Amino acid sequence: MDGFQRRKEQKKRNILDAALTLFMEYGISKVSISEIAKEANVSQVTIYNYFESKHQLIHDVFIYYVDKASSDFEKIVYSDTPFPDKIKKIIFNKKEVAKQINEEFYQYLMKEYSTEGNYIEKIYVEKAVPYFTVLFKEGKEQGFIDPNLSEEAILFYVQMLKDYIQKEDVYQKILPLTEEITNIFFYGIIGKQKKDKE
């Protein structure tokens, strides 16, 4: 990739970054192309030169986001850390993805692309799910996960916790409860039971 290409890619990334930041902060429909342009220090038209339409930009930002996020997953999953800590990190560590993803972002994509054969879903599954699979296998082997539980159910559960906690307003309130939440996750609301003869 020569200098031209590199600078071009850089600018594209600038725009994607600016858009991602704004989308996550204010939602999608509240953010105008002109605001993104200002944030990225380019003209509106430049954005249109790189992305055909706002729709397309949103789509590309999503891909960009999923890429980033799944690469963070990967690091955690293959890191040299005890299983429970990995889970904690995934659920609670906001640093893992630069910032939270605004819910509208997800909603928008789900709606807009629902006609395209769950394209979004497909991408997500391809990129992120494999790492989860590896993680859950580890969890089961080490006795942290009930072997009777399906991968889908656990995936849903982790996803939910993660997504929910990512929300700015929730995050603040939940911080002091981290330990408790983790416990519920592992042992349920009924609490840790003594094992036989333990």
Place this chain on the structure above:
Amino acid sequence: MDGFQRRKEQKKRNILDAALTLFMEYGISKVSISEIAKEANVSQVTIYNYFESKHQLIHDVFIYYVDKASSDFEKIVYSDTPFPDKIKKIIFNKKEVAKQINEEFYQYLMKEYSTEGNYIEKIYVEKAVPYFTVLFKEGKEQGFIDPNLSEEAILFYVQMLKDYIQKEDVYQKILPLTEEITNIFFYGIIGKQKKDKE
């Protein structure tokens, strides 16, 4: 309340209903005053006569919504049903509130009102939390809830499950996992452990 008043109140409710329906279906920013007016069979200006601005309308719709929702809670909490079924109902039963509440609705309010000293939060706490308290007390007495768990933690957990599952797209996917999800909620991902001497 005389006839005039009553008719006036009725019209106000019509508008609130129309707005709520549309907000939940399409999100807030996608719904225009003109659409609400059409749905409620009044003129746009009539809406302004009752509610100062779109902002104010949204706010009032939220109050209206919370009222409705908490009344549903109340019924469940005080119903003659085993504790686990109450929980299931709260988490999974979509009927409890007419339709799902669009996420943007929540987000919008959280953001718009965050400056107003968590006004929304206050309302929610006042209306809905008391019922949860009653419910959790019951749960602890019957041994379904670890007595060491704080009310906040459980509340958060229930809320999260409930909110998340309310999402249209999630709901469909989760249906077959209902049993498993419930199990995780009660016993954690580690699964049901045998109690001593049980």
Place this chain on the structure above:
Amino acid sequence: MDGFQRRKEQKKRNILDAALTLFMEYGISKVSISEIAKEANVSQVTIYNYFESKHQLIHDVFIYYVDKASSDFEKIVYSDTPFPDKIKKIIFNKKEVAKQINEEFYQYLMKEYSTEGNYIEKIYVEKAVPYFTVLFKEGKEQGFIDPNLSEEAILFYVQMLKDYIQKEDVYQKILPLTEEITNIFFYGIIGKQKKDKE
């Protein structure tokens, strides 16, 4: 029609007039909604309140124009004037329609509506052709028109002359040739031939 209605209709006509004037002067694509708004002394949005889109406005302007034009035809056809003078008037008299119709106007409509089953064509035929028929019958009876000529052919011919001469730039140049053009129309380029025994 009460006062409200009348004023509304009046405003609609103002807009149609403004649009017609501008379209005929500058063509369709060169005229922006904002210019029409300025010319009609209303805001852009008002135009959108009356006409759904620029497309629709153009369409309505066309109907408006055809109505006006055919009413002018009617007057000429049923007036108490010798046949040749009627023809002359139709072809040369610009006053008959306020101003010339810009060619792009016609083209635009033809293209845009070609999918709608020649809607434009239908309107034109309904409104204007009947008067031509009356006129040609008169011409044939009085021996001014070769009885072997089909109505279509003559209609085409008159139309063409009329349209062509309506063009601003052509009109100026043609004025001194009026007599000659009329002669060619009646007697062809071969000129007036003596009739038998005349």
Place this chain on the structure above:
Amino acid sequence: MDGFQRRKEQKKRNILDAALTLFMEYGISKVSISEIAKEANVSQVTIYNYFESKHQLIHDVFIYYVDKASSDFEKIVYSDTPFPDKIKKIIFNKKEVAKQINEEFYQYLMKEYSTEGNYIEKIYVEKAVPYFTVLFKEGKEQGFIDPNLSEEAILFYVQMLKDYIQKEDVYQKILPLTEEITNIFFYGIIGKQKKDKE
């Protein structure tokens, strides 16, 4: 002209051809520089290197067009064909110019250049009129044209028929009327009269 020059000229022609094609198909204002660039396989800037502005490009395309068209005239006029057939060819033969010229093209030039002392007019007169003159002389000598008719009048008449028939939509409708139209052109709407003692 060396190789450089020749290649340069070729590229210029490519651009002119591309522009002419597109203008005739879609009109002038609907065609963007970027589309012309794509059609001609050059960059937008290259177009600006050869032609100062879109305005200038349009102008040059017109010259290019008139050149082409008048060369077609020339061939017909000097061909070995009876006079009436030459006329027919000129009026009805679309092949003579690659495709019809979009009306807007003509209009645009007429308007834009009207301030420049009828520059367009001048070019047209210089290039095309001389051939018409030759033709009409032939017509008069052979008795096909009334010797009392001025050249201007006949020129106008032929031009008009030609232009009008060139229109795509008109052309289709007129085809079955060719014979009749020709007759009207030669003998007028009054029809062929018997000559004395004929």
Place this chain on the structure above:
DNA sequence: AATGAATGAGGGTTCATTCAT
């Protein structure tokens, strides 16, 4: 000479809100 990248100006359209009746 040729191009990819960038842009100011402007176009059609929608929206929350106000005016006038």
Place this chain on the structure above:
DNA sequence: GATGAATGAACCCTCATTCAT
């Protein structure tokens, strides 16, 4: 009190044109 009519501001997008390489 209720409404039809009107609007300023903003949005997405396109275009002719220029900059930088």
